[in-house]
Amino acid sequence: MSVGDKAKHTVQDAKGKIKEAVGKATGNEQAQAEGQADQDVAHAEQAADKAKETAKNLGHKATGKAKEVAGAVTDDDGLEAKGKAEQLIAKGKQHLNK
Numbered sequence: 637m638s639v640g641d642k643a644k645h646t647v648q649d650a651k652g653k654i655k656e657a658v659g660k661a662t663g664n665e666q667a668q669a670e671g672q673a674d675q676d677v678a679h680a681e682q683a684a685d686k687a688k689e690t691a692k693n694l695g696h697k698a699t700g701k702a703k704e705v706a707g708a709v710t711d712d713d714g715l716e717a718k719g720k721a722e723q724l725i726a727k728g729k730q731h732l733n734k
Contacts, residue, residue, distance in 0.1 A: 641685055649678035689733045697726035 656671025658664070700722030707716025 642682070645678045645682045645685075648681075649675050652676075652678060686733055690730065693726045693730040693733065696729075697723050700724075700726060 652671045652674030654671070655674060656668050659667030659669070659671055700719045702719065703722060704716050704719030707713065707719055
């Protein structure tokens, strides 16, 4: 998830909390419900972005593993090292995505 997307979702969540609080304070049930809905949308979008990043990182990790194995089978140390490096990068990105 990009920093911009994360910020966008955080702002949307905050707007929803404010709208919900104003609705509670004024007795406006519609504003309260809209605020909660805004928060729910922000949380769903965050979860979707995390799922996309997870899938992307798993793909990179699998590609790295394939290169590592291919390098080991063909005695290509460079390809094997590149595969290991790609796996480590994917693992690091996945860790940051949590």
